[in-house]
Amino acid sequence: MTDPDTLRMLEEAARGHAPFDAARVRGWRGTAPGFDRGHWQAMAEQGWLSILVPEEAGGLGLDLDAAAAVATVLGRSAAPEPFVAAGIVAPKLLSSCPPSEGRDARLARVIGGEAIACLAWQDVAGSLEVGAAQVTAASEGDGFAIDGECRFVPVPDADAFLVTANANGELALFWIDAGTKGLTIDRETTADGNSQGWMRFSGVNAAGTACIANGAGVEAMINEAIDYGTIGNCAELLGNMERCLELTLEYLKTRTQFGQMIGKFQVLQHRAVDLWMNKEVARHALTASLNTVMAPNVPAAGRARAASSAKARIGQTALALANDAVQLHGAIGFTDEYDLALYVNRAIAIAPYLGNAAEHLKRYGELKQRRTEAAA
Amino acid sequence: MTNSETTYGVAQKQDWNALSDDAFRQMIRTEFETHFPQELRFLPHRPPFKLVSGWFLRMSRKGWIAPNWPAEYGGMGLSARKALIFHEEVERWGIPRFQDHGIQMVGPVLIQWGTQEQRRRYLPSILSCEHIWCQGYSEPGSGSDLASLQTKAVLDGDEFVINGQKIWTTMAHDATHIFALVRTDPNVKKQEGISFLLIDMDQPGITVRPIPDMSGYAEFCEVFFDDVRTPKDNLVGELNKGWTVAKSLLGFERIFIGSPKLPEYALEMLETVASARGKLDDPVFRDKYVRLQLDVEHLGASYQHYADIVARGETLGADVSMLKVWATETFQRAADLIIETAGPLGAFKGDARIGNVDVNVLAPFYKARPATIYGGSNEIQRNILSKAVLGL
Numbered sequence: 001m002t003d004p005d006t007l008r009m010l011e012e013a014a015r016g017h018a019p020f021d022a023a024r025v026r027g028w029r030g031t032a033p034g035f036d037r038g039h040w041q042a043m044a045e046q047g048w049l050s051i052l053v054p055e056e057a058g059g060l061g062l063d064l065d066a067a068a069a070v071a072t073v074l075g076r077s078a079a080p081e082p083f084v085a086a087g088i089v090a091p092k093l094l095s096s097c098p099p100s101e102g103r104d105a106r107l108a109r110v111i112g113g114e115a116i117a118c119l120a121w122q123d124v125a126g127s128l129e130v131g132a133a134q135v136t137a138a139s140e141g142d143g144f145a146i147d148g149e150c151r152f153v154p155v156p157d158a159d160a161f162l163v164t165a166n167a168n169g170e171l172a173l174f175w176i177d178a179g180t181k182g183l184t185i186d187r188e189t190t191a192d193g194n195s196q197g198w199m200r201f202s203g204v205n206a207a208g209t210a211c212i213a214n215g216a217g218v219e220a221m222i223n224e225a226i227d228y229g230t231i232g233n234c235a236e237l238l239g240n241m242e243r244c245l246e247l248t249l250e251y252l253k254t255r256t257q258f259g260q261m262i263g264k265f266q267v268l269q270h271r272a273v274d275l276w277m278n279k280e281v282a283r284h285a286l287t288a289s290l291n292t293v294m295a296p297n298v299p300a301a302g303r304a305r306a307a308s309s310a311k312a313r314i315g316q317t318a319l320a321l322a323n324d325a326v327q328l329h330g331a332i333g334f335t336d337e338y339d340l341a342l343y344v345n346r347a348i349a350i351a352p353y354l355g356n357a358a359e360h361l362k363r364y365g366e367l368k369q370r371r372t373e374a375a376a
Numbered sequence: 377m378t379n380s381e382t383t384y385g386v387a388q389k390q391d392w393n394a395l396s397d398d399a400f401r402q403m404i405r406t407e408f409e410t411h412f413p414q415e416l417r418f419l420p421h422r423p424p425f426k427l428v429s430g431w432f433l434r435m436s437r438k439g440w441i442a443p444n445w446p447a448e449y450g451g452m453g454l455s456a457r458k459a460l461i462f463h464e465e466v467e468r469w470g471i472p473r474f475q476d477h478g479i480q481m482v483g484p485v486l487i488q489w490g491t492q493e494q495r496r497r498y499l500p501s502i503l504s505c506e507h508i509w510c511q512g513y514s515e516p517g518s519g520s521d522l523a524s525l526q527t528k529a530v531l532d533g534d535e536f537v538i539n540g541q542k543i544w545t546t547m548a549h550d551a552t553h554i555f556a557l558v559r560t561d562p563n564v565k566k567q568e569g570i571s572f573l574l575i576d577m578d579q580p581g582i583t584v585r586p587i588p589d590m591s592g593y594a595e596f597c598e599v600f601f602d603d604v605r606t607p608k609d610n611l612v613g614e615l616n617k618g619w620t621v622a623k624s625l626l627g628f629e630r631i632f633i634g635s636p637k638l639p640e641y642a643l644e645m646l647e648t649v650a651s652a653r654g655k656l657d658d659p660v661f662r663d664k665y666v667r668l669q670l671d672v673e674h675l676g677a678s679y680q681h682y683a684d685i686v687a688r689g690e691t692l693g694a695d696v697s698m699l700k701v702w703a704t705e706t707f708q709r710a711a712d713l714i715i716e717t718a719g720p721l722g723a724f725k726g727d728a729r730i731g732n733v734d735v736n737v738l739a740p741f742y743k744a745r746p747a748t749i750y751g752g753s754n755e756i757q758r759n760i761l762s763k764a765v766l767g768l
Binding site for chain 1: 662665666667669670673674675676677678680681695698701702755758759761762765766767768
């Protein structure tokens with residue numbers, strides 16, 4: 001757990017460095033890479049990309065609550081930068097890989113902002129089982145030949161991809177640089193004007209050192225990074241919810257109809273209270289999950305349950321809040337030129353990341369049941 | 377020492393606040409688990425005093441009857457943090473609430489607003505369980521709009537003469553005394569003409585009529601006042617300042633109503649019913665069940681947020697109203713799902729055989745149903761949140 005003073009300072013710094021800028025957010029829509037590398041560099045300089053990296057590996061050595069605090073601020077500003085994918089999941093995963101000269105150099109580049117890396121692990125159908133991706137790595141000389149495809153890759157313009165592959169019958173993790181021969185990436189546009197990658201590997205040659213982790217423990221390591229990313233994603237969605245609610249409340253206090261501000265109508269007041277209440281429950285759910293995950297020696301199932309618990313709640317309420325925010329605004333809320341649209345589309349784009357609310361509700365139920373059966 | 381002439385309850389054996397939270401919790405838990413009668417756990421209704429008198433007299437003799445009062449007045453002198461633990465253990469073990477009108481309401485009011493004479497006269501009898509109090513607030517024409525109350529008190533020499541009617545007075549038929557909000561000045565803004573009076577119920581002119589609720593049990597009553605008299609010394613706080621006195625009761629106890637224990641208990645019952653009816657793997661049931669588990673878990677997370685505020689010794693804000701709303705609505709969903717899952721047994725009143733267990737399928741429903749109405753209806757809570765938190 002990060003000490004409260006550090007947490008507060010980090011949050012204040014984040015608010016200072018990443019204010020909401022509608023023109024900026026609009027400007028990156030539909031572009032490649034869809035976000036600002038300059039901003040990314042600034043985030044690296046703030047240390048945000050190394051929050052979860054231990055001090056001995058050159059990071060800040062802080063805990064997930066610190067990364068979550070930054071994600072919430074970025075959610076508040078509808079920032080297009082892929083902080084959760086490339087600033088939480090990738091550094092966390094690389095930190096868990098066995099140290100080596102290659103690993104250390106790559107991690108340094110990632111947290112320094114020079115290389116943006118993201119995990120590529122899902123199959124074409126979007127399974128949430130690690131290892132489901134139809135990617136194989138066959139030994140070939142000193143290296144590997146990689147074939148297959150994976151989809152829903154969050155940063156198609158990343159400099160490198162952390163690819164899960166079946167290497168001679170066991171799960172392994174590869175570092176594959178963008179632009180490697182035989183690798184093609186197609187974009188699929190998301191609601192916020194950003195995009196995801198559909199990667200196809202056709203005889204991609206990877207050196208032996210590209211395999212950065214294999215054998216027992218790889219799956220657990222990846223699952224841990226995914227759980228961290230899930231909670232980071234919840235934190236970003238929470239920031240999004242906060243702003244949707246703030247915009248709505250401002251509007252209810254400004255807009256007049258029938259001779260009074262519409263926020264004086266009880267039916268709207270009660271709806272606004274329900275939005276606020278759902279946001280509060282989401283916030284408390286996130287805190288509870290963070291506390292579970294940050295507790296010493298938390299078992300993998302407990303961590304997974306905490307991540308799913310948060311996402312089942314927040315994935316659902318974020319979208320519901322975005323919808324209701326539009327309704328409470330009326331027609332203006334449905335326009336592209338009003339800023340609410342940026343938040344609504346961002347929420348839609350990021351809510352399915354690493355599993356949407358329904359998928360996590362199912363996993364939460366299964367994990368609860370497993371725990372009950374174990375206790376019986 | 378100001379109270380040297382009066383003995384309030386029994387002396388406390390030690391400073392309970394000096395114990396660690398865990399040690400304190402364990403001590404309370406051991407006492408409850410060892411001595412609270414098994415057959416009285418999780419009663420579907422508020423029991424009459426005589427049913428639970430053995431337990432409360434035991435608590436009284438131990439000096440544990442008033443956990444929240446200062447030790448100098450015969451309470452346990454618990455900090456908010458320890459009082460919360462005490463309350464959590466009461467709920468966890470399904471023990472009826474501790475004489476809540478006397479212990480939670482009148483006692484703290486007299487300690488804050490009462491005269492020394494009032495404290496001496498009333499506090500010892502609350503501690504000994506000799507006096508059982510009820511709360512006369514609501515009236516037929518004054519529910520959510522409580523400040524519009526009309527029951528009148530007129531000073532006649534050294535006594536107030538009271539006329540009017542209270543309603544929804546919980547357990548009035550089991551009480552010896554009533555504290556009431558009465559109108560003492562009809563000519564000012566409605567909140568400014570109300571006084572807080574203590575009234576002995578054992579006198580002519582008071583008529584109590586229990587009102588059976590839809591479960592068939594009578595927890596609340598109508599109380600009629602027909603030239604009822606009470607000494608003017610029984611005015612608490614200043615004349616016409618009763619609204620302020622009543623509002624001061626809204627302390628950290630407000631989080632009690634948001635405790636996750638009742639919904640957790642309902643979830644356990646739901647699982648029992650579902651298991652007995654072979655529904656645990658039914659996908660339609662599971663979807664609702666898992667959503668409910670999530671709601672209860674996050675009620676716990678929300679409760680913890682406010683419990684932490686209390687434990688730090690900070691004051692709760694108006695936002696705590698969300699806890700009541702979330703807790704009671706979650707409890708109702710659980711109660712409704714129990715009925716649905718029980719299928720044909722959902723029609724049965726009282727214990728019914730399901731598989732090889734007896735379950736009172738409707739008990740949570742009858743407990744949960746009024747929870748969104750009493751203590752400030754959830755609509756009133758939403759009004760409060762809208763105004764005080766959202767600024768609408």
